Amino acid sequence: MVNMASVPTASGKNGSVTMLDVAHHAGVAIGTVSNVLNRPDGVTPSIRDRVLASIDELGFVRNRAASKLAAGVSNTVGVVLADLANSYFTDMVRGAEQSASKAGKFVVIGNSDIDIAKQRSYLTFFDEEQVSGILVAPLGGVIPPEDGHIARQRPLVILDAARQTHAHCAVSTNNVAAGRIAAEHLLGLGRRRLVFAGGPIARSRALADRLQGAQDAVADVEGATLEHMSTDEVQVHDGRRVGALLAHRDADALPDGIVAAADLLALGIVQALTSSSSYRFPDDIALVACDDNRSAYDSIVPISTVDLPGQKMGSTGMRLLLEELADSAEHEHQHITLDPTLTARESTIGR
Amino acid sequence: MVNMASVPTASGKNGSVTMLDVAHHAGVAIGTVSNVLNRPDGVTPSIRDRVLASIDELGFVRNRAASKLAAGVSNTVGVVLADLANSYFTDMVRGAEQSASKAGKFVVIGNSDIDIAKQRSYLTFFDEEQVSGILVAPLGGVIPPEDGHIARQRPLVILDAARQTHAHCAVSTNNVAAGRIAAEHLLGLGRRRLVFAGGPIARSRALADRLQGAQDAVADVEGATLEHMSTDEVQVHDGRRVGALLAHRDADALPDGIVAAADLLALGIVQALTSSSSYRFPDDIALVACDDNRSAYDSIVPISTVDLPGQKMGSTGMRLLLEELADSAEHEHQHITLDPTLTARESTIGR
DNA sequence: CTGAAAGCGCTTACAG
DNA sequence: CTGAAAGCGCTTACAG
Numbered sequence: 093m094v095n096m097a098s099v100p101t102a103s104g105k106n107g108s109v110t111m112l113d114v115a116h117h118a119g120v121a122i123g124t125v126s127n128v129l130n131r132p133d134g135v136t137p138s139i140r141d142r143v144l145a146s147i148d149e150l151g152f153v154r155n156r157a158a159s160k161l162a163a164g165v166s167n168t169v170g171v172v173l174a175d176l177a178n179s180y181f182t183d184m185v186r187g188a189e190q191s192a193s194k195a196g197k198f199v200v201i202g203n204s205d206i207d208i209a210k211q212r213s214y215l216t217f218f219d220e221e222q223v224s225g226i227l228v229a230p231l232g233g234v235i236p237p238e239d240g241h242i243a244r245q246r247p248l249v250i251l252d253a254a255r256q257t258h259a260h261c262a263v264s265t266n267n268v269a270a271g272r273i274a275a276e277h278l279l280g281l282g283r284r285r286l287v288f289a290g291g292p293i294a295r296s297r298a299l300a301d302r303l304q305g306a307q308d309a310v311a312d313v314e315g316a317t318l319e320h321m322s323t324d325e326v327q328v329h330d331g332r333r334v335g336a337l338l339a340h341r342d343a344d345a346l347p348d349g350i351v352a353a354a355d356l357l358a359l360g361i362v363q364a365l366t367s368s369s370s371y372r373f374p375d376d377i378a379l380v381a382c383d384d385n386r387s388a389y390d391s392i393v394p395i396s397t398v399d400l401p402g403q404k405m406g407s408t409g410m411r412l413l414l415e416e417l418a419d420s421a422e423h424e425h426q427h428i429t430l431d432p433t434l435t436a437r438e439s440t441i442g443r
Numbered sequence: 444m445v446n447m448a449s450v451p452t453a454s455g456k457n458g459s460v461t462m463l464d465v466a467h468h469a470g471v472a473i474g475t476v477s478n479v480l481n482r483p484d485g486v487t488p489s490i491r492d493r494v495l496a497s498i499d500e501l502g503f504v505r506n507r508a509a510s511k512l513a514a515g516v517s518n519t520v521g522v523v524l525a526d527l528a529n530s531y532f533t534d535m536v537r538g539a540e541q542s543a544s545k546a547g548k549f550v551v552i553g554n555s556d557i558d559i560a561k562q563r564s565y566l567t568f569f570d571e572e573q574v575s576g577i578l579v580a581p582l583g584g585v586i587p588p589e590d591g592h593i594a595r596q597r598p599l600v601i602l603d604a605a606r607q608t609h610a611h612c613a614v615s616t617n618n619v620a621a622g623r624i625a626a627e628h629l630l631g632l633g634r635r636r637l638v639f640a641g642g643p644i645a646r647s648r649a650l651a652d653r654l655q656g657a658q659d660a661v662a663d664v665e666g667a668t669l670e671h672m673s674t675d676e677v678q679v680h681d682g683r684r685v686g687a688l689l690a691h692r693d694a695d696a697l698p699d700g701i702v703a704a705a706d707l708l709a710l711g712i713v714q715a716l717t718s719s720s721s722y723r724f725p726d727d728i729a730l731v732a733c734d735d736n737r738s739a740y741d742s743i744v745p746i747s748t749v750d751l752p753g754q755k756m757g758s759t760g761m762r763l764l765l766e767e768l769a770d771s772a773e774h775e776h777q778h779i780t781l782d783p784t785l786t787a788r789e790s791t792i793g794r
Numbered sequence: 795c796t797g798a799a800a801g802c803g804c805t806t807a808c809a810g
Numbered sequence: 811c812t813g814a815a816a817g818c819g820c821t822t823a824c825a826g
Contacts, residue, residue, distance in 0.1 A: 108596075110819060121797040126821060136795065151592060156571045157511035158819035161802050166508075173552075176536060182527040189554060198568055201524075201552040203540060217549055220507045241502055245459075328741045356741065363743045367717075390679045390707065392714045392743060461803060472813040477805060487811065509803035512818050796826085802819105810812085 102150075109152045118146040129154060160222045168198045169413065170218030172211055172228040176203050179385055180402045181229060184251055187406025188227055195414050197224070206231065215242045225413045227251060227406070233297070235259075247416045249409045253427070254297055261412040262427045263405050267298045270398045270432040271305025274351040274380045275318070277396065277434055279309060281441075283349030283378055284316045289334045289361065290353020291322030299326075299353050302382060306351050319347065326353055331360020338377075339369040346371070349378045355385040358395050362439065366392065379439040382432075394437035401430040453501075460503045469497040480505060511573045519549045520764065521569030523562055523579040527554050530736055531753045532580060535602055538757025539578055546765050548575070557582065566593045576764045578602060578757070584648070598767045600760045604778070605648055612763040613778045614756050618649045621749045621783040622656025625702040625731045626669070628747065628785055630660060632792075634700030634729055635667045640685045640712065641704020642673030650677075650704050653733060657702050670698065677704055682711020689728075690720040697722070700729045706736040709746050713790065717743065730790040733783075745788035752781040 102109050115122040120139060127135050128143040135143075146152075160166045169192055174181050185201060192199045200223075202214030208231055218226050225247040228235070233254025235243055242248065243260050253262035271288075278286055286306070293300045303320060310318040321337070323330040331352065338346060338361075352358035358381035365371050373379055373393045381388055384399040408428055416423045453460050466473040471490060478486050479494040486494075497503075511517045520543055525532050536552060543550045551574075553565030559582055567590075569577050576598035579586070584605025586594055593599065594611055604613035622639075629637055637657070644651045654671060661669040672688070674681035682703065689697060689712075703709035709732035716722050724730055724744045732739055735750040759779055767774045 108819095112819080122820085123797065123822080124795090127796090130821085134795075139795090153567075153596065154571050155512070155573065155819055156568075157508045157517075157573050158802090159821075160508035161506070161512050161804080162819075162821040164802070164821090176527075176533040177530065179528065185527060185554065186556070189556070199554070201554065203536065203550070203552065205537070205540070216504075217507075220505050222506065222508050245504065359741060367743060387738065387741065390710060390738065392718060459803095463803080473804085474806080474813065475811090478812090481805080485811075490811090506803050509818090510805075512820080513803075513805040515805090515818070797824100798826105799824090800822090802821085805818085806816090808813100808815090810814105 108155075109150045111152070111154075113150055114143065114146045114152050117150055118143045164222070166222050166224055167196060168200060168221070168223045169410070170214070170221065170223040170226045171199055171201045172214045172218070172226065172230075173201050173203050174211070174229050174231060175206050180383065180400055183402025184229060184406035184409070187403035187408075188410040189406075190403075191407040191410035191414065197414070204231070208236065212236070212239050215239055219246055224417055225249070227409050227413060247413055247420070249413045249416075251405050251409045256427055258425060261409070261416065261425045263409045263412070264427065264429045265298075265400050265405065266429050266431050267301030268305040268308070270382050270400070271302035271307075271351065272309045273305070273432060273434050274302075274382060274398050275306040275309035277380055277436070277440060278349035278351065278378055279313050279316060281349070281374075281378055284313070285347045286310060286316065286318045286349045286351065287321055287347040288318055288351045288353070289321045289323060289331070290326055290357055292324070293322065302351075302353055323357065326357045328356045328360040328363070331357040332364040333360070335361040335364020336368065339365055339371070347377060350380070352379060352381040355381045355383040355388040355395065355397060357381065358397070358439075359387050359391050362391055362393050362395065373439045374442055380434075384435060388437070393439050396435065396437045396440040398432045398434050400432055404430055459506075460501045462503070464501055465494065465497045465503050468501055469494045515573070517573050517575055518547060519551060519572070519574045520761070521565070521572070521574040521577045522550055522552045523565045523569070523577065523581075524552050524554050525562070525580050525582060526557050531734065531751055534753025535580060535757035535760070538754035538759075539761040540757075541754075542758040542761035542765065548765070555582070559587065563587070563590050566590055570597055575768055576600070578760050578764060598764055598771070600764045600767075602756050602760045607778055609776060612760070612767065612776045614760045614763070615778065615780045616649075616751050616756065617780050617782050618652030619656040619659070621733050621751070622653035622658075622702065623660045624656070624783060624785050625653070625733060625749050626657040626660035628731055628787070628791060629700035629702065629729055630664050630667060632700070632725075632729055635664070636698045637661060637667065637669045637700045637702065638672055638698040639669055639702045639704070640672045640674060640682070641677055641708055643675070644673065653702075653704055674708065677708045679707045679711040679714070682708040683715040684711070686712040686715025687719065690716055690722070698728060701731070703730060703732040706732045706734040706739040706746065706748060708732065709748070709790075710738050710742050713742055713744050713746065724790045725793055731785075735786060739788070744790050747786065747788045747791040749783045749785050751783055755781055
């Protein structure tokens with residue numbers, strides 16, 4: 093603990109202790125204090141310890157604004173987060189933090205809250221803050237053209253990118269593979285009459301890709317069929333509606349396998365079918381979802397799901413950014429596409 | 444769009460455009476550029492527009508490191524977030540952002556990820572970054588004594604505070620009231636044989652308070668009883684265990700009302716009782732939970748819940764911080780306790 | 795390895 | 811309202 097009463101000097105404007113105070117107290121030059129903080133290995137141990145003791149005794153807090161101004165760089169990476177409530181995005185942040193902390197970088201987050209104006213204001217803010225780089229999962233998967241100058245001035249990596257780009261590094265999820273993996277899992281279990289639930293396809297590239305993947309998988313198997321039941325959104329109540337529709341069908345019109353485009357949708361389907369019919373998962377119908385939200389695990393029937401690689405996406409994006417920072421001359425932008433993976437649970441393989 | 448080819452000057456170290464470049468381009472003094480950016484109202488409109496045009500044309504990006512160093516302050520508030528995956532905390536951030544944006548402040552987030560060392564490193568980081576203030580929901584509800592010097596140097600407000608303190612402003616949830624409100628709701632519906640599910644009480648002040656509140660409410664009603672069924676944690680599987688225990692009881696030993704200490708716990712109770720018994724919600728058993736996670740709404744039987752005021756806590760905390768910043772001389776620290784509110788759903792009032 | 799000095803890009807009294 | 815100048819607290823060649 094710092095004993096404030098014993099602090100001898102505080103030359104800073106706001107009564108704050110400066111490096112100069114520390115230097116005087118330790119009997120060294122100010123540059124030495126800076127070296128102790130930034131390149132401690134190159135300082136004689138006895139002097140280093142003396143400086144460290146003075147820092148402690150005076151309660152010195154470095155001024156990062158001054159550091160950044162003098163050095164022109166910072167060891168901070170800014171992450172623009174699209175939605176605090178969506179675990180796909182918060183997983184990305186977690187992954188990014190993991191990679192960053194290994195490299196001794198700080199990660200600070202700005203929440204754009206699914207608002208393109210806020211997204212821009214945080215991009216600008218981080219730019220003005222002189223961060224060393226930016227990670228962003230932009231709304232719509234693409235940086236708006238008006239914000240392009242930010243990406244040109246400062247290393248920036250796009251997460252969950254919707255398009256190929258040569259302006260910066262990017263990481264994407266292979267949603268076609270997600271749909272294919274889900275359908276192939278059902279087909280591998282012998283299911284042939286499949287339903288793909290989710291929509292609207294026209295408004296979401298990710299959903300359209302998942303449907304495409306499922307169609308591809310079904311096309312590869314003789315006698316297999318895929319019906320698309322579209323929904324307004326992919327929330328629980330949309331799933332309940334799908335489940336209710338299915339519950340009223342004749343047994344021979346019923347699918348034996350369902351790919352749900354999202355976990356909450358799958359949750360609703362399970363709820364509707366278990367409460368309003370005698371159909372059983374997975375005996376009568378096998379169900380696989382996409383996303384791996386916690387809800388899939390917490391469902392009354394734990395739901396098999398295709399995990400979107402949120403955390404991997406964050407760590408990969410941060411790795412690309414760190415590479416760019418380490419070697420900006422030689423650096424060539426890369427676009428990495430990540431494959432999702434299947435987690436099989438009771439809704440397809442029973443217990 | 445900025446046409447980079449037309450940029451005439453860039454005197455900054457990294458080829459960046461500085462205020463001086465803007466001043467030259469607009470034919471004014473550098474101080475005038477600063478005024479346009481920081482106090483635009485006091486600048487002659489024609490000159491202001493000329494400066495703004497130059498800023499746009501040159502693609503000038505202000506350097507916040509330099510601003511902070513020269514001014515000694517920033518318009519940024521740092522929020523140390525305990526857990527990105529817990530909606531109680533992310534709600535706080537949302538509330539804080541709402542209050543902050545009205546006041547023109549930027550909010551940046553550091554994720555401590557339920558790690559006391561990371562919590563400290565972000566507190567220190569924000570301190571070093573010269574933020575104008577800090578909002579933190581510290582682990583355990585209290586700032587560790589070792590980190591006390593941070594709170595002494597910089598305005599800081601504690602969210603979800605566990606204790607009264609005179610060192611800074613703080614906001615708390617009234618967990619006793621939460622328990623009381625939940626129990627009173629059940630008692631008001633005529634239920635008399637209540638169960639409080641959740642634990643361990645010894646390790647969580649919040650849970651202990653909720654139990655206390657429920658006990659208080661029951662003590663006020665003649666003939667009402669409360670049984671405490673403790674759990675290891677408050678996850679879905681703990682709830683399933685409670686539900687399984689209840690399902691095996693004789694009908695006359697069964698409660699007619701349950702207060703679940705958390706939403707996931709309630710979710711498990713509903714799942715276990717609907718699948719392994721013929722008991723019905725709310726006819727046989729009425730159930731009310733605490734937290735208002737999304738899961739309560741998404742349950743097969745939508746669960747009544749006592750909302751913890753996460754968003755309100757964030758906005759209130761930010762308001763206290765802004766007051767302290769606006770008038771640090773006259774400021775007196777306050778501790779505000781927020782009452783939770785009940786959201787009644789199918790699990791207690793049917794449909 | 796150490797120490798004195800210039801300079802990073804702003805803000806802010808101060809004089810006009 | 812405008813303009814010239816000092817200074818914010820660091821970092822970093824540079825010379826020793």
